[in-house]
Amino acid sequence: MISIYDTLIIATYLVFLASMGWIFRRFNKGSQDYFAGGFRMAWWMLGASSFISNFSCWLFTGAANIAYTYGILIFGFFAIDILGFIVSYFWFAPRFRQLRLVTAMDAVRLRFGRVNEQFFTWLSFVSSLAIAAVWMVSLSVILSSAFKFPPTQVIAVTGVVVVFIALLGGNWAVVASDFIQLLVLLSVTIVASILTVVKVGGPAAFIAQIPAGHWQFFHPAGSIPYDWLYLVTGLISASYMKNNVTYAAKYIAAKDGRDARRSSLIPLIGYVVMPFVWFIPPLAAFTLVPDLSEHSRMRIPGEAAYIAVVLKVLPSGLIGLMIAGMFSATIASMDVALNKNAGFFVKNFYQPILRPRATDRELVFAGEIATVVFGVLITGFALAMVAGSTVSLFDAFLYMNAYLGVPLSIPMFLGMIVRRVPRWAGWATTLFGILTTAFCYLFVPTTAGHALLAPVLGDTIYTYLITNKFVITHLVGVPLTMLFFFATRLWYRPHADAVYVQQTAEFFRKMNTPVDFEKEVGGDNTPAQARILGLIACIYGGFITGMLLIPNPWLGRAGIGACALFLWGVGAALLLYSRRAGRRNAAAQNPAASVPC
Numbered sequence: 001m002i003s004i005y006d007t008l009i010i011a012t013y014l015v016f017l018a019s020m021g022w023i024f025r026r027f028n029k030g031s032q033d034y035f036a037g038g039f040r041m042a043w044w045m046l047g048a049s050s051f052i053s054n055f056s057c058w059l060f061t062g063a064a065n066i067a068y069t070y071g072i073l074i075f076g077f078f079a080i081d082i083l084g085f086i087v088s089y090f091w092f093a094p095r096f097r098q099l100r101l102v103t104a105m106d107a108v109r110l111r112f113g114r115v116n117e118q119f120f121t122w123l124s125f126v127s128s129l130a131i132a133a134v135w136m137v138s139l140s141v142i143l144s145s146a147f148k149f150p151p152t153q154v155i156a157v158t159g160v161v162v163v164f165i166a167l168l169g170g171n172w173a174v175v176a177s178d179f180i181q182l183l184v185l186l187s188v189t190i191v192a193s194i195l196t197v198v199k200v201g202g203p204a205a206f207i208a209q210i211p212a213g214h215w216q217f218f219h220p221a222g223s224i225p226y227d228w229l230y231l232v233t234g235l236i237s238a239s240y241m242k243n244n245v246t247y248a249a250k251y252i253a254a255k256d257g258r259d260a261r262r263s264s265l266i267p268l269i270g271y272v273v274m275p276f277v278w279f280i281p282p283l284a285a286f287t288l289v290p291d292l293s294e295h296s297r298m299r300i301p302g303e304a305a306y307i308a309v310v311l312k313v314l315p316s317g318l319i320g321l322m323i324a325g326m327f328s329a330t331i332a333s334m335d336v337a338l339n340k341n342a343g344f345f346v347k348n349f350y351q352p353i354l355r356p357r358a359t360d361r362e363l364v365f366a367g368e369i370a371t372v373v374f375g376v377l378i379t380g381f382a383l384a385m386v387a388g389s390t391v392s393l394f395d396a397f398l399y400m401n402a403y404l405g406v407p408l409s410i411p412m413f414l415g416m417i418v419r420r421v422p423r424w425a426g427w428a429t430t431l432f433g434i435l436t437t438a439f440c441y442l443f444v445p446t447t448a449g450h451a452l453l454a455p456v457l458g459d460t461i462y463t464y465l466i467t468n469k470f471v472i473t474h475l476v477g478v479p480l481t482m483l484f485f486f487a488t489r490l491w492y493r494p495h496a497d498a499v500y501v502q503q504t505a506e507f508f509r510k511m512n513t514p515v516d517f518e519k520e521v522g523g524d525n526t527p528a529q530a531r532i533l534g535l536i537a538c539i540y541g542g543f544i545t546g547m548l549l550i551p552n553p554w555l556g557r558a559g560i561g562a563c564a565l566f567l568w569g570v571g572a573a574l575l576l577y578s579r580r581a582g583r584r585n586a587a588a589q590n591p592a593a594s595v596p597c
Contacts, residue, residue, distance in 0.1 A: 007320065010324055013321075014324075020176055020180070024176050024532075039252070039521045040255060040523065040524065040525055041529070043262040045175055046175060046251070046260075051266050051270045052185065058134065060306045068282040068285055068292075070224065075275055076234070078275045089261055093257075094258065097254045097256060097259070099248065099511050100515070116423070118348075118349065121344045122349075123430065125345075127400070127405065128340065128341055129378055136382040139330040155382045158330060162338060176533060181325075183537060187567065189274075191314075191562050192314055193277045194559070195313040196284045209287045210283055221464065229468075229474075237474060241409050255521065256517045284309050314559070338378070341374045398473075402473040403437050406477060408433075410429060411427075420489055421486075429485040429488070437473065441469055531575060534571045537570050538568060539571075541565075548560055
């Protein structure tokens with residue numbers, strides 16, 4: 001159980017996170033700053049936000065359960081992310097920035113027109129709110145089961161903190177808090193994994209205690225829901241899920257295409273390295289928590305594998321920091337969703353439809369109201385899911401992806417490559433994808449579905465269809481949806497819609513034209529970003545240093561010291577970088593002053 005020290009650390013951390021909105025409020029000069037960081041964000045800050053917002057507490061519950069149940073199979077899911085960010089680095093990341101957007105839906109309007117803009121705006125609300133609710137439920141489930149925190153209170157507190165961050169500081173506070181949260185999360189999870197290996201008896205003992213079957217990466221088709229077909233076909237999703245127009249929000253705040261490209265390196269390297277750290281605790285549960293089903297109060301015991309182990313190995317104080325890290329992962333995912341949705345609502349609905357002549361101040365105010373409303377909706381949806389859901393957290397995420405993620409992503413990905421399609425190709429392809437998923441998931445398993453398909457496909461293939469739904473998403477749903485998009489070319493009539501043809505040409509012209517930051521934006525404030533984040537990292541490093549006073553064995557204090565040293569090191573590096581970058585900027589603005597007499 002957690003100590004009074006852990007409770008105080010959690011409370012202090014939540015206050016610290018909430019203060020980020022107040023700290024970064026001065027960076028907001030208007031709606032472009034509030035929703036897009038003024039196109040001045042440092043690549044390392046943007047990349048950190050992209051990395052941590054790509055996962056949540058689901059990593060320590062749903063994904064930990066896959067590692068505990070199937071072993072190294074879990075690395076296949078992260079290989080998909082790695083491939084997606086490789087594609088981003090070499091092609092899409094700079095082009096997303098070069099579209100010169102305020103929100104991702106601006107690109108939808110430029111590519112397919114206003115009807116598609118409204119369609120994708122409102123459908124994205126549903127998709128992102130549902131996924132954010134799954135993330136929040138993941139946090140509430142693990143904290144309520146492992147630490148006896150009431151799930152409704154966890155959800156309510158998380159919702160308040162997230163709204164406070166996004167409300168006051170906008171995109172600046174969201175991305176800056178994500179950066180600090182990533183530092184905390186990396187430090188504490190690395191220490192937890194090292195202490196786990198030590199507790200088991202060393203690297204050799206850790207490897208020896210993993211069950212033999214857990215070393216199997218590819219499983220025979222139909223043997224488990226995530227067989228070799230799922231992994232191989234899932235690699236296709238790496239391109240379109242991480243590189244469609246709706247994902248452009250990860251890059252639009254960068255200074256230029258070069259910085260956008262560099263920002264993709266952080267999640268790319270992170271997903272290459274960190275899974276080997278994150279999944280040590282659940283794989284050590286066989287030795288450290290052999291009675292996991294009795295130890296856990298979760299409906300699916302494997303979802304408690306991570307936290308059950310770290311409770312065994314972490315000292316007092318670091319347990320609280322680990323809980324703070326879990327809050328970090330979930331809050332980082334949610335605050336990005338809140339700020340993105342507020343931007344969609346204001347810039348892609350409120351301003352063009354309701355208030356075309358709204359002042360910039362009014363747009364910021366509308367964004368603040370939208371942030372609160374979306375925060376309440378996410379919290380309410382999460383409370384409803386806690387009360388009624390019987391699906392595993394891992395599968396809940398896959399269901400959301402199948403019903404909304406895939407149908408939304410495919411036309412927004414292909415639309416950046418294929419020019420000669422009609423205006424309605426975007427929304428029509430998405431509807432077709434949703435109906436295809438509904439057919440596979442809802443109709444195929446029924447008696448009518450069996451009567452229709454079993455005689456044609458045979459019982460073996462039909463059984464596979466109904467027991468391996470997520471494979472069918474990649475094997476059937478994705479190819480058919482892509483085929484539908486390409487089929488719309490048959491109705492492309494450029495002579496009948498010259499405005500659309502010109503609009504499409506402008507989209508591709510912008511996408512392939514490099515951004516000149518000094519001419520188009522200017523006012524580089526990278527030194528200020530580095531200085532503030534460096535100071536915050538050092539302050540929090542000092543706070544963790546104070547945790548050395550907590551009564552702990554020497555190994556536990558060494559772990560706390562390592563976390564503090566990590567924060568101190570990053571903070572000092574940022575402060576040094578801030579001074580050097582400031583001198584470079586001053587020299588660039590006043591070359592004569594830098595020349596000695």
